[in-house]
Amino acid sequence: MTAYPHLDPTVQAYADLSERERIEHIRVDRWIDYPRARQALHKLEDLLLFPKRARMPNLLIFGASGMGKTMIIEKFVRANPPNFDERSGIHHRPVIVVQMVPSPDEGRFYHRLLSAIGAPPPSRATLGQLETQALRLLQETAPRMLVIDEVQNLIAGTYREQRRMLNLLRFLGNELRIPLICLGSHEARDAIRGDAHLNSRFEPYGLPPWQHDADFHGLIGGLLYSLPLRLPSELTDSALKRLVEVNGGITASIFRMLIELATDAILTGTERITPAAILDHRVAAPTIFAA
Structure with a gap:
């Protein structure tokens, strides 16, 4: 096997595979660590271990679509998987x-x-029956955290409908005495503000679009470290600045562009992403990304 010191040791073996196999690997979802995501994971871990009390702290993670909110939660869930209690026959789900x-x-x-x-x-069940069944099963499975994604959907309803759903969330938090983690766009903050008591328990945590700074350099370096190209990609400041600007600082859009360029680098035999490739790249029309 050829040595590829510019790649993560776990990725180096992939660089010797065929074009098709390397392209398949490039297109697989991957976790790239960066400070804001790491801090969000630390906050989630702290809340998971928080002792039960009458007023549990909650967390609202908000940001534009494509900033990686869902990927943060998916990584957190993978780190805290369900476990089976053989004595009771119940799957306990921490999250x-x-x-x-x-x-x-x-x-x-x-x-x-x-x-x-x-x-x-x-x-067929009444609302009361659904509530009773849900509470009973939640108490049996003993979760330590409830995550609600796409919370901004609350504002699609009437004022009365919004109030009832917010009351439901507050009720679940009070009954179960577990943290509520809400994810959503910037409008999610407005949705939570609809209930003053609930809002006072939420810490807002934003994932802002990327700027051309040291953290962004670290993010791109981490991604390039994971792509099985046979030559190192050395990007200039001007190329990195354009990468931010043409994608609006949105993580998913930035990653999609680099994955397209990495695929081209394999197919053309250049085996690296060059500054010229970024500067000349034509960005496709906006796409709706997973949160």
Whole structure:
């Protein structure tokens, strides 16, 4: 095997594979560590270990679509997987993740919550029955954290619908005495502010678009370290600045552009991403990315 010191040791073996295999590897989702994400993970770990009390602290992670909110939660869930209790026959889930319904609806939310727990909801049930079943199963599975994604969907409803859903979230937090973690766009902050009592328990944590700074250099360096190109990609400040500007500082868009350029580098035999490739690259029309 040829030595590739510019690559992560776990990636070096991939650099000797075929074009097709390397391109497949390049297109796989990957975690790239950076300070804001690391700090978010530390906050989540602290909340996971927080002792039960009447007023639990909560966290709101917000930012534009494509800034990596969902990837942070997915990494956190992987680090805290369910475990099976052989004595009780119950799967205990430290972290339960549920997506907010497109518009505020308590019944549909409970259906999604039951599905996230792994319990098929009854086909016909009153709101009260759904609530009772959800609380019983949540107490059995003993989660230590409830994550609600796409919280900005709350504002799609009427004022009354929003209030009822916010009351439901506050009720769940009070009953279970576990932290609530909400994810969403900047509008998610407005949604949470609809309940003063609930809002006072949330710490807002933003993921702002990237700027051309040292943290961004670290992010790109981490990504290049993970791509099985056979030659090192040495990017200039002007190329990195353009990479930020043409993608609006959005992580998913930046990564997509670099993955396209890495694929081209393999297919053309250049085996590196060059500053010229970035400066000459034509960015495609905006795409909706996972949060």
